[in-house]
Amino acid sequence: MAKRIDVSDLNVYYGSFKAVEGVSMTVEPRSVTAFIGPSGCGKSTFLRTLNRMHEVVPGGRVEGKVMLDDQDLYASSMDPVTVRRTVGMVFQRPNPFPTMSIYDNVAAGLRLNGVKNKKTLDGIVEQSLQGANLWTEVKDRLSKPGAGLSGGQQQRLCIARAIAVQPQVLLMDEPCSALDPISTLAIEDLVNELKNDFTIVIVTHNMQQAARVSDRTAFFNLKATGEPGRLVEIDDTTRIFNNPAEQATEDYISGRFG
Amino acid sequence: MSTVTGVSAADELPQPDGKKPRQGDRASTGRIGDRLFGGAATLSGVIVIVLVTLIGAFLVVQAVPALMNNSASFFTSRVWAPGGEQPAFGILEFLWTTVAASTVAMLLAVPVGVGVALFLTQYAPTWLRGPAATLVDLLAAVPSIVYGLWGLVTFFPVWKPVQNGIEDTLGWFPLLAPTGISGGTIFFIGIVLSIMVLPIVTALSREVFAQTPTAHKEGALALGATQWEMIRTSVLPFGRPGVISAAMLALGRALGETIAVTFLVSALADGSSWTWSLFNGGETFASKIANNAAEFSNPGKTGAYIAAGLVLFVLTFIVNSIARVVIERRKAFTE
Numbered sequence: 001m002a003k004r005i006d007v008s009d010l011n012v013y014y015g016s017f018k019a020v021e022g023v024s025m026t027v028e029p030r031s032v033t034a035f036i037g038p039s040g041c042g043k044s045t046f047l048r049t050l051n052r053m054h055e056v057v058p059g060g061r062v063e064g065k066v067m068l069d070d071q072d073l074y075a076s077s078m079d080p081v082t083v084r085r086t087v088g089m090v091f092q093r094p095n096p097f098p099t100m101s102i103y104d105n106v107a108a109g110l111r112l113n114g115v116k117n118k119k120t121l122d123g124i125v126e127q128s129l130q131g132a133n134l135w136t137e138v139k140d141r142l143s144k145p146g147a148g149l150s151g152g153q154q155q156r157l158c159i160a161r162a163i164a165v166q167p168q169v170l171l172m173d174e175p176c177s178a179l180d181p182i183s184t185l186a187i188e189d190l191v192n193e194l195k196n197d198f199t200i201v202i203v204t205h206n207m208q209q210a211a212r213v214s215d216r217t218a219f220f221n222l223k224a225t226g227e228p229g230r231l232v233e234i235d236d237t238t239r240i241f242n243n244p245a246e247q248a249t250e251d252y253i254s255g256r257f258g
Numbered sequence: 259m260s261t262v263t264g265v266s267a268a269d270e271l272p273q274p275d276g277k278k279p280r281q282g283d284r285a286s287t288g289r290i291g292d293r294l295f296g297g298a299a300t301l302s303g304v305i306v307i308v309l310v311t312l313i314g315a316f317l318v319v320q321a322v323p324a325l326m327n328n329s330a331s332f333f334t335s336r337v338w339a340p341g342g343e344q345p346a347f348g349i350l351e352f353l354w355t356t357v358a359a360s361t362v363a364m365l366l367a368v369p370v371g372v373g374v375a376l377f378l379t380q381y382a383p384t385w386l387r388g389p390a391a392t393l394v395d396l397l398a399a400v401p402s403i404v405y406g407l408w409g410l411v412t413f414f415p416v417w418k419p420v421q422n423g424i425e426d427t428l429g430w431f432p433l434l435a436p437t438g439i440s441g442g443t444i445f446f447i448g449i450v451l452s453i454m455v456l457p458i459v460t461a462l463s464r465e466v467f468a469q470t471p472t473a474h475k476e477g478a479l480a481l482g483a484t485q486w487e488m489i490r491t492s493v494l495p496f497g498r499p500g501v502i503s504a505a506m507l508a509l510g511r512a513l514g515e516t517i518a519v520t521f522l523v524s525a526l527a528d529g530s531s532w533t534w535s536l537f538n539g540g541e542t543f544a545s546k547i548a549n550n551a552a553e554f555s556n557p558g559k560t561g562a563y564i565a566a567g568l569v570l571f572v573l574t575f576i577v578n579s580i581a582r583v584v585i586e587r588r589k590a591f592t593e
Binding site: 053097 | 384471473474475476477478479480481482483484487491492495496498
């Protein structure tokens with residue numbers, strides 16, 4: 001249920017602006033890969049190219065190749081809708097559908113896939129909420145609005161919603177940046193469990209978080225404002241934080257800039 | 259949808275410390291500017307309430323004496339003879355025509371208006387959105403007399419054969435039965451009304467659809483929703499209260515529209531038999547009153563028309579109340 005991502009020489013553009021340049025990397029299945037780097041270095045932009053969400057912004061396009069095992073995500077025959085059903089995403093701010101109940105939020109993706117059977121839905125909803133460590137907190141109020149939960153619970157609800165459709169890969173775009181430390185811890189624990197089943201890519205501004213949750217870390221940077229962001233290096237998290245190959249990485253993680 | 263309904267979500271949200279939101283007067287610092295502004299705002303609010311109450315009171319006071327002398331049943335009679343020694347008048351025909359024509363208008367205008375709004379906000383290329391929206395708004399600026407003229411001179415000749423065709427094929431259905439009326443029918447008026455209210459529905463729906471938070475839309479898209487599925491799961495639910503408000507505003511306009519309808523209606527002959535057909539003629543409240551304004555010769559007669567106006571007033575009031583109830587009921591899910 002988890003696949004390898006292979007990116008080769010990817011450029012990302014918004015209109016004529018080149019936002020990210022020349023990224024090549026491999027993301028191993030059933031592992032957590034963290035993207036770190038200063039604001040505006042293109043890590044979120046690059047993340048969004050992994051499920052073609054950058055295309056939602058007018059003018060967003062890529063050059064290069066992204067392979068999910070042997071599937072080319074940018075092949076002309078590939079429908080972005082299919083890509084997004086395979087590669088799920090959790091956003092910076094929890095965004096449960098405000099008009100839907102907790103249950104309907106989790107079931108939303110399944111219903112889009114045409115699952116109608118109540119028993120099947122019940123089963124997957126429970127399983128997904130359990131998978132997101134939220135079940136015990138909400139099992140008695142599944143019909144209540146999802147927007148009524150706390151921020152941390154909402155974010156776990158969004159994770160439950162994302163994993164309910166059984167994606168191969170789960171992308172997380174700074175999933176804890178709007179949360180308090182306790183909720184952050186809950187999400188980090190969850191990421192640790194989820195990597196048994198999914199390939200996880202997480203963007204974070206918090207270097208301790210990257211060190212805590214990830215197996216591999218990619219450091220993004222940009223030469224100067226207005227220049228495209230680049231991947232400086234990607235390596236095992238312990239190496240990046242203890243003995244990085246690049247001076248820029250060393251400077252960033254030791255707090256000399258950023 | 260604070261811009262539309264006047265109810266802001268923020269009014270109900272608890273403060274970060276969990277307390278109830280601060281009341282208006284407690285937010286005041288007691289400074290002169292605060293007190294002046296607070297006073298002015300309160301005054302405006304009071305004026306609106308007083309005005310509505312006075313209009314209602316005026317209608318009731320004028321209508322009651324006439325109703326006391328009425329020898330026919332006001333709600334169920336189709337007779338309209340408010341003059342003379344034995345006044346007899348009932349509003350059944352006006353009520354039916356008004357409600358039926360407005361319903362037709364809503365059934366046509368709301369889906370089309372919502373569709374146009376979705377097109378303008380979700381599908382149209384960016385360069386087209388501004389100009390097209392302006393064009394729709396311009397429709398709202400067309401005076402209703404122009405719609406009346408256009409309906410009578412241009413649209414009616416086009417519509418007539420269509421209506422004949424429907425009567426020929428679907429005439430067995432009571433609502434579409436042929437009646438022999440050669441002028442404007444309820445259905446025809448409904449169509450013209452729908453064009454008149456279309457910009458209201460479109461403009462307000464467009465506004466709320468455009469405000470759908472990107473986060474909601476991306477949430478749906480990231481689940482693998484197609485564009486239509488994204489609209490269904492995030493844009494439409496988000497815009498729902500706004501669309502309801504828009505429809506109610508439009509319905510209010512349709513119910514009360516006077517000049518275009520007066521132009522187009524075919525008054526029924528006295529004593530003509532009752533039919534449910536939408537291809538029948540008939541006067542609406544507004545057109546009946548407008549057509550007979552010259553007749554307001556004595557208080558009794560005038561009172562009869564004012565009583566009819568009162569019913570229209572209450573009707574729009576009920577429509578608005580229903581809309582509020584519908585919006586309130588889903589409130590927990592819209593914040």
